[in-house]
Amino acid sequence: MLSKKEFYHHFETASALNQKLINNVQNIIENVRVHQDEALFQYNQQFDNVELSTLEISQTDIDNSLDKISSELRDALKESYENIKSFQERIKHENVIGKNTSLIYNPLESVGIYVPGGKAAYPSTVLMTATLAEAAGVENIIVVTPPQPEGVAPSILAACKIAGVNRVFQVGGAQSIAALAFGTETIPKVDKIVGPGNQFVATAKQLLYGQVGIDQIAGPSEIMIIADETSEPEFIVQDILAQAEHDENARTFLLSTSKVLLEKVEALLPEAINKAPRKAIIEPSIQNFHYAILTKDNEENIEIANFVAPEHLSIQSSNPEQYIHKIKYAGAMFLGPYAPEALGDYNAGPSHVLPTNQTSRFTNGLTVNDFLTSHSVISYNKSTFNQLAEGAMEIAHTEGLYQHEESVRVRVNKVVQEE
Incomplete structure (x- = not known):
């Protein structure tokens, strides 16, 4: 039992990533970038002791997974899906349309989801990620999950079917993050990767951020x-x-x-x-x-x-x-x-x-809005332009960006035909 002072003294944040781990993950990333599927098959054997003839799980197997789980679990997964979807749709950002300035939202085109598969099977992770992407309107939802000797758990595949996942691949660890970031012969490149994972997954996401979007570095x-x-x-x-x-x-x-x-x-x-x-x-x-x-x-x-x-x-x-x-x-x-x-x-x-x-x-927890991008829209007529022109020129002149200033000035006295 600790006092506040004693707790502050003992408390430490999770250890920083060590250099040996970073070097190992960098090697995996580079191997996948260069050798693509060949490297993925190799790592499936090396890390998971599973030899596969194909990385992708067939759509037939995904469709049939609902019949391989109990009716109780099937109902529970569907109930969870509906609750998640309902909540996320309620909090989804809407376009903000103004007279001169607006903010427009669009869904990402493709998302990769990492679903852990080491100590247990986690269909809940599928629902808590893919449902959000589906609610956002993402067209291509890809799941990667570590291969298992007896095959990926039907509960995970059933959750994928319920949540609208498009494709599922049997590959895990840092190698799966690299595959999603670069694309391989089989696995498509995505715009963003989400989902929890071990320290190898977290390190790969951190190293590949910029090549691909990520949700967070999970500890x-x-x-x-x-x-x-x-x-x-x-x-x-x-x-x-x-x-x-x-x-x-x-x-x-x-x-x-x-x-x-x-x-x-x-x-x-x-x-x-x-x-x-x-x-x-x-x-x-x-x-x-x-x-x-x-x-x-x-x-x-x-x-x-x-x-x-x-x-x-x-x-x-x-x-x-x-x-x-x-x-x-x-x-x-x-x-x-x-x-x-x-x-x-x-x-x-x-x-x-x-x-x-x-x-x-x-930062905050994952929401439907993490699967949206936004851009502003700016539109002025001559009258509203004139209201801002003097201020813009003054700031541009102060910053020494003279062509910025001139790009405003040239419009001040110019009259063009407006639709």
Whole structure:
């Protein structure tokens, strides 16, 4: 149990990418750029121990995937899709049309989505990314996911079918990011790559940004829970474990003004960890990256939350609404005991692709609007031009950009036929 001062002393952001990792990923990127599909087949064998005759999954297999999952899962995926689509359509930017100046939005033409496939299959990642691209109007939605000895999970393919994915390829890691960035004989080049992945994927996205657009550089997943004496300890314990089971490096933060509540939770954790099917992942996460922090008051809770800027912020104390306008930095907020972060992962509506590692201080979670571009439109007649001309010439002259000045001046006394 830490005080605020002790927590600040112990807290560190995720480690910076090391040079050896960068060099390895650069080599992979260059190999894919030069050798294309040949390199992808090689890496499938080297990293995933899977030998394939083709990289692309057939449309028939995607279509048939809905029959290979239970009706319960099929219904759950469809419900999640509808909730996500409805929410994203509500927040989608609309064109802003003015008399002289406007802002026009257009969807990206092609998007690549990375769907992890190492420790588990994640159909939710498909829904939380592809549905947004579909809602934006993206024409070509491409999924890449690591190959599996028994084939890509039907649940992932079913989610692809439901969310309107056009093509699916069996390739993962940094090599898949390079393939999407450059294009290969089989995999088309895309405009933007989104979706979470391991450190190789994150490094490849960082190195290739500029060649291709990206959503963010994802770090270990994290949750912060604010609780008090009214909170239910068993809810909190399971929320902590739910985050820790993502990854050995996942980070969990529990803030409370109640020492009794903190002690109850810490007493329940060991038994809950021992019962967890994913104990091997959860245990190191809790041992190395779990913080229980005793705070003085709500203001201290707010200060620490804004400092950490957590990916997920679960407020299970009384009157959680008081925090809404005081917390400036969080990927997503979950209010009350019946809004567990797990609902946000699966079917609440907002995407679960969220900023980590304090990056919510300058960015936000993935939305439909990340799949749109915008451009301004400027149109003036002679009268409105004259209202701005003198000011524009003055600024241009001050900056020493004399042809800018002249391009305005030449129009001042010139009369042209206007439609």
